[in-house]
Amino acid sequence: MIKEMRKSFYIPLIDSYKGNSVIKYINxxxxxQWISRxxxxxxxxxxxxxxxxxxxxxxxxxxxxxxxxxxxxxDIKTAEDLGKIPILTREELRNNFNDLIARNISPKxxxxxxxxxxxxxxxxFYLPKDGGLAWGAFWRALVWYGIERGxxxxxxxxxxxxxxxxxxxxxxxGEFLRGYIFLSxxxxxxxxxxxxxxxxxxxxxxxxxxxPSAAYILAKYVKKKGxxxxxxxxxxxxxxxxxxxxxxxxxxxxxKVFEYYGCGECLSMAYECxxxxxxxxxxxxxxxxxxxxxxxxxxxxxxxxxxxxxxNYVMPxxxxxxxxxxxxxxxxxxxxxxxxxxxxxxxxITDVIVKSDGFIxxxxxxxxxxxxxxxxxQVIQEEKKHLVIKIIKDVKYSQKDTDFILxxxxxxxxxxxEINIDxxxxxxxxxxxxxxxxxxxxxxxx
Ligand SMILES: [Zn+2]
Numbered sequence: 001m002i003k004e005m006r007k008s009f010y011i012p013l014i015d016s017y018k019g020n021s022v023i024k025y026i027n028x029x030x031x032x033q034w035i036s037r038x039x040x041x042x043x044x045x046x047x048x049x050x051x052x053x054x055x056x057x058x059x060x061x062x063x064x065x066x067x068x069x070x071x072x073x074x075d076i077k078t079a080e081d082l083g084k085i086p087i088l089t090r091e092e093l094r095n096n097f098n099d100l101i102a103r104n105i106s107p108k109x110x111x112x113x114x115x116x117x118x119x120x121x122x123x124x125f126y127l128p129k130d131g132g133l134a135w136g137a138f139w140r141a142l143v144w145y146g147i148e149r150g151x152x153x154x155x156x157x158x159x160x161x162x163x164x165x166x167x168x169x170x171x172x173x174g175e176f177l178r179g180y181i182f183l184s185x186x187x188x189x190x191x192x193x194x195x196x197x198x199x200x201x202x203x204x205x206x207x208x209x210x211x212p213s214a215a216y217i218l219a220k221y222v223k224k225k226g227x228x229x230x231x232x233x234x235x236x237x238x239x240x241x242x243x244x245x246x247x248x249x250x251x252x253x254x255x256k257v258f259e260y261y262g263c264g265e266c267l268s269m270a271y272e273c274x275x276x277x278x279x280x281x282x283x284x285x286x287x288x289x290x291x292x293x294x295x296x297x298x299x300x301x302x303x304x305x306x307x308x309x310x311x312n313y314v315m316p317x318x319x320x321x322x323x324x325x326x327x328x329x330x331x332x333x334x335x336x337x338x339x340x341x342x343x344x345x346x347x348x349i350t351d352v353i354v355k356s357d358g359f360i361x362x363x364x365x366x367x368x369x370x371x372x373x374x375x376x377x378q379v380i381q382e383e384k385k386h387l388v389i390k391i392i393k394d395v396k397y398s399q400k401d402t403d404f405i406l407x408x409x410x411x412x413x414x415x416x417x418e419i420n421i422d423x424x425x426x427x428x429x430x431x432x433x434x435x436x437x438x439x440x441x442x443x444x445x446x
Contacts, residue, residue, distance in 0.1 A: 006179050007150030025136025026143075032284050033140065037338040040283045045078050047310040048287065052076045054102070055316045061099040062318065079287050083296070087306055088320045090121045091375070093265075094394075100315050101126060110314035115264030116366025120427070120437040121323065121376045125265055125315055132311035134267035137282040138260075141271035142207075145233040145258050151206035152179040156196070156214045158186060158364045181205065185214045185364055186412055189357035193221040200229045208253070212236040213352055213361045216245040219252035231255045237262065238363045240345060261345050263322045266309040270342050277333050278341040285311050288342065289319070290328050299330035305345075353381050354442040356414050362438040368408045373397045378427050381440040387419045390427050 015022050032043065055062035056073045066072070071084055093100065101110075110126040139149065147153075175181055181203050183196050196218055200208075208215060208231055215234055222229055231253040241259045249257050261279055262268040269286050270279035281288055287310065289296060290303030297303030305324040309317045327343040352359040369377050373394035380388045389405065391397075402421055409419055 003148075003150040003152075003179065006177065007148070021130065022135045022139060025133050026139045029133065029136045029140045029282075029284060030143075033280075033337050033339060035338070037340065040339065041079065044283055044287055044310065048079065048082075048308070049073075049077060051308075051310055051313070051316060051318070054313055055318060058102045058104045059100060059316055060103070061096045062316065064099075079289075082287065082289065082308060082319055085319050087291075088318065090123050090321070090323065093123050093125060093320070094375075097124065102314055102316065105314050113264060114370045116368070116370035116437070120366070120369070120378050122366075122370045122372055122374055123265070124371070125317075127265075127267070128312055128314050131267065133282065133285040134262075134311070137268050137271070137285060141258070141260060141273075142235075144271070144273050145207065145235065145256075147207055147232060150179060151232075152181075152204065153207050153209060154181045154183060154200055154203060154205040156183045156185045156208070156210040156218065158184070158367050185211060185361055188214060188217055188359060189355070190221070192358070193218060194225075197222055197225070197227045197229065201227065206232045208234045210234065210236055211361045211363050212239050212241040212245050212249075212259075213359075215249050215257075217359065219245075219249040222252040223248065229253055233258055235260060239361065259344060261326075261342070263307075263324065265320060265322060266307050266312070266317055269307065273333060273335045273337060275333050275335045277335075278329055278331075278343050280333065280337055280339040281328075281342055283339050285309065288326075288328065288340075290326055291321075297328070299328060302327045352440060353379065353387070353413070353438060354384060354440055356384070360412055364412070365438055368405065372401050372404070374401070376427050378436065379438045381438070381442050384442050385414065385417050387413070387417055388422055389419060390422045390424050392425055392427060393423055 012023070032040070035043070052073045056066050057063075065086060069084070069086065075081060075084060109129050111129050112124060113127050114122065114124040116122050142148075171182075181199060183199065188196075210218075215236055229252070233255050234249050234253055234257045236249075236257060237260045241257065246257045256274075256276070258272045258276075259279065260268060260272065261270040266286055268282060269288065270281045272279050287308040289306040289308075290301070291297060291306055292301060292303040302325055304321055305326050306319050306321050307317065308319055324345050326345045329341045329343060331341060332338060333341060352361055353365070365379055373396035375392040375394055377392070378390045380390065382388055387409070389409075405421070406419060410417075413419075
């Protein structure tokens with residue numbers, strides 16, 4: 001009864017308030033998930049040509065880039081033609097922020113967003129207010145996982161909006177109406193894990209949405225203490241999901257785990273299907289290329305992710321290098337969907353800061369740094385009570401920002417941790433060419 005109310009009244013109300021047409025998009029995407037790979041390519045290229053025209057005419061950055069490279073919009077007709085356009089890096093996004101905004105779209109149609117990045121380079125950007133196909137794609141995948149709109153869910157996350165809600169009363173009402181319970185990944189001490197387990201037993205969510213590291217720690221605790229918590233599915237994102245984590249989570253909650261992939265700038269991009277082969281790319285919304293030394297990686301070869309978002313007209317991301325490393329496959333999935341496949345995102349290394357009574361996941365750390373004038377950062381836990389934060393400053397960086405970082409970090413860390421800030425102009429990459437946000441030299445066990 002409550003679920004029906006949620007599904008037919010409250011959720012559509014929220015959608016229309018936010019300007020989202022989620023239901024319309026789900027219906028569309030449920031059809032396109034069954035079209036052939038050739039038809040998918042046609043659909044993408046049709047959208048690509050419109051986006052390129054728009055970017056050339058209305059976005060100063062692209063107009064200049066096209067002129068500089070002797071390109072006309074007509075030169076970009078296919079996904080292969082995209083290679084003619086230079087890559088947009090995070091640094092270029094930061095340096096050309098204003099010139100990347102479309103001049104012909106009302107500011108009311110955009111929302112400012114930011115990310116600390118999985119590579120430790122914070123950026124700000126605009127997204128269309130109507131999330132477009134992103135939410136539709138998310139819900140298409142939830143249907144694959146046996147979830148319906150209106151089903152209750154729990155989230156172990158670092159959502160800033162949940163923290164922004166001042167009173168417990170309004171938070172509780174919001175959670176009740178949405179059929180949702182928020183569990184903060186900021187604190188996962190043993191005491192909190194007990195609270196999480198009891199909350200899940202009481203609330204009875206259908207699924208759990210979490211960082212893999214957080215779901216894994218909770219799963220280990222649930223198994224160790226013998227709690228009986230049964231879920232329909234667990235979905236994970238934002239970090240690499242390791243096989244050992246998947247196995248423990250599946251055993252603890254008696255259900256399958258599904259991984260999904262996205263980034264703050266282009267939102268949801270790929271979802272594991274019930275075959276658990278790889279992740280199907282949301283090709284109706286994005287074109288994902290992988291590059292190895294600036295040329296296209298072969299199928300099955302790992303490369304840096306370069307994404308073109310076919311839906312963002314307010315600040316177009318065309319050939320945007322988001323800092324992740326992935327492998328695209330040319331194989332087909334047994335589920336019958338021909339949406340192209342990508343392997344689990346390798347570049348996202350799961351690192352946690354170890355505390356005396358728990359840990360802090362790396363996505364939590366990125367939320368602290370996301371709005372700061374910093375080109376790059378990295379947090380290194382040298383010893384249990386000693387942290388070094390490496391920072392490459394932007395020109396606007398000041399003492400105020402250092403104070404902010406120390407205050408935030410101290411909020412989450414043990415009391416007597418020594419933090420050294422090291423301003424540098426170089427942060428080393430890992431072997432995979434990937435920057436790690438957090439490196440901990442302290443072993444972690446629960
Ligand atoms: Zn499949």
